[in-house]
Amino acid sequence: MLPVVKNLVSGAIRAPQTKNLLSNSINLLSKRFYVWSIEREPNHKFKKASEIIREKEIFEALEKTKEDSKNPEVIKSILKKAKDKALLKNVVGGSEYVQGLTIEETATLLNMDSTNKELTSLLFKTAFDIKERIYGNRIVLFAPLYISNYCVNSCTYCSFRVQNTHGTRALLEKEDIEREVVTLQRQGHKRLLVLTGEHPKYPFEKFLDALKVISEVRTPPCGEIRRINVEIPMLSVSDFRRLKNTNVIGTYTLFQETYHRETFKRVHPQGPKSNYERRVLTFDRAQTAGIDDVGLGVLFGLYDYKFEVLALLQHAQHLDQTYHAGPHTISIPRIQPAANAPDAIKTPFPVNDDDFRKLVAILRCAVPYTGMILSTRETTEMRNQLLNMGISQMSAGSRTDVGAYHRDTSKKADELLHQNTEYNSSSQFTLNDPRNTDQVISDLIKSGYVPSFCTACYREGRTGEAFMNIAKKGDIHNFCHPNSLLTLQEYLTDYASEETRKIGEELIKKEEKRIPSKIRLAALKKKQKRLAAGERDLYF
Template identity: 30%
Template sequence: MSFYNEIQKYNWEEVKDQIYSKTTDDVKRALQKEKIDLHDFQALISPAGTEYLEIMAQKSMHLTQKRFGKCIQMYIPLYISNSCTNTCVYCGFNCKNEFERKILNRSDLIDEAKEIKKLGFEHILLVSGEDQKRCGSAYISEMMDTIKDDFSLISLEAQPLEVDEYEKLTHKGLHTVYIYQETYNESNYKKYHPAGKKSNFQFRLETPDRLGQAGVHKVGLGCLLGLEDWRVDSFFTALHLQYLEKTYWKSKYSISFPRLRPHTGGFQPNYETSQKDLVQLITAYRLFNHHVEISLSTRESEQFRDNMLKLGATSFSAGSKTNPGGYSNKEESLEQFSINDDRSPAEIAEMIQSKGYEVVWKDWDNFMQL
């Protein structure tokens, strides 16, 4: 049994009809509840829910502070490779883009880590293009070994692996794995992922199941906003989250909201997701799940991130570079996408503190060193 079996019970168009048929009365009923279900979540993300954003924002702020306090965790991505064997039409790492690829070695990684440590970070997210042969689990393990003494928490965003591979990495100290389905619309999935291992919808969809089976401490979910109708994709993300929490209850979970950004190749979003839409979505998730961690990356603008600080977010990236070697500035390399908020970590930390919140650079000691 996996989430792939669960999702077969649902029809994309029927779910879309359910969401778009929700009324203001459905939204009001949802807002009166202390704990909402998936039907209520549909109401909150529906067009009818747009009239109640202020109420949703207030409830989201209250619930977030009740569960997480006034704390914002800081993290930074470290791109270790832009080598990829997939042909995702929306990604700068698409293997058809004719640019020289960069795979960091130990020396490169040490240089990158030194620069990141100067910025104050204790939590690191290793990011790699999906190249199983050149950047598989053995390479990831080597990179983790190289920096494990420098950071208290190591997370990963890379190609899907098998259960035994995740188990080995977890035993080495891997804490969190982020894996985005991009879209839950199986009918259109192949259109965006025409070739490469990522074109296998089921294998990618079952990755969080393998993470749960491997005992990974935290799993990050999300869909790529702009490929399909954000309301429908977000419903399936919420369904996925609910399934995982019930099935692999020992793991923690987080939600991210990557919106399509400019990149090499120039793919244009099929569906617009405005900042107003994103406010509605984030606050709806908080009302749906009081405990899920919510991340906002530098894909979003300064003003938007500043405003969302109090409305549901629990972690911010800062000073992000989306190309291998980007922090030590040795040479130019292909970036995955362009960032939108280019403030330094110190500037973002100052903004967070100015709003009465605490900046958390470290809240987890490397258990492998204890």
């Protein structure tokens, strides 16, 4: 490695007088000089990104549907169609599978006036009814775990960008990872989203080693991580196979950030991430390598949210049509302030709360079978509201700076909120929900939701096309509802506060009555007795 680049990687270049040297080093690293994942199977052929994300079609649909969006009867008709499909009514061609909305139908809803209380209320109710029909009242919980914030990319919305020379760079070695995972397990977490930047300081091989460490950590009484999802840089087909062969990962998540080509180019001026074509095709490479659970996402605020929603839909349709499995999840973050990241400090296309609530509900109607993820970028109040508009997964007790979990165990919620709102922090972005995991779970229970740490589908092979076939029939609820009660019982026994345990046990009794099958209820009761006797990790 070049000496200057080596010094940058190690964090040795800091002084102002080395500014020019640092700039040159950044340019070397962030252009094509370094790629995290090398392709060893170069002969695979995929569609062009322009055939998947068809910008002209999106703009035409948004323009064409402006008038229809003003007609309440048209809006009501689209929402009725969305609900009927989710309830398997009037399904075209005798298909038993749930289908979402078309590009034009979704565009019509997007053009709808967000301040029209009657129509937005109907939209929200429809989205909630669809989510309840397919996923029930469960909310799957997870925590993000940042392994390294070293990065060669220059993303204008992220504090991990290579140009940010003021924040502290860090990475977790084996012992650090173990401490972080132990802390998370003692909070009750069973599912993690593991993230890292793109940098030679933390190569892909080292990340694979980290996955093995995470999967092997155990803490008393019954702490273990049962599903590891990953949000990491673009991989080649050959490296996706290596990731798959670890046998420990669930969903591979990658945010396009923005599907608008010109905006993508502007906000990614340098670095491997600036390759729009390669980024769009990442999920095709994943599917080719056998990773059939993938998660889409954009960062709302970089470009017009209406365009981004329709592009997400196009991408989801491509995956469904090509690989018979749409995205397992769609994430919906909004830009929040981040240190030394110009587009995070002054958002180019701000999405107000009314429009944000609307787009969440529309996505639920458009892709009813897909899990929708909400992070702690949003406030407690907004997160509570969006539970009623189609959200099915959310993070709890999150930290977005490296090594923060075991450092922050003694801090109070208000201290953590203050810490994460400081621009000079080492967090990737500002957090707005400071609740700890038990507080999130308690609030969910009080609102009538079942917090779930279930990982059964992943370990039973209900992934990709197999999962979608069940979800599109509306049958996934029959597995997930009793499994969520079992994981909640585990949490209440092993980790919950006394108050949360009390209200959680009452919720479980109530939810048992909602299980329509006497056979399934009897089977659940048997597993609950085994849990009470000390067994763990029981599921259908």
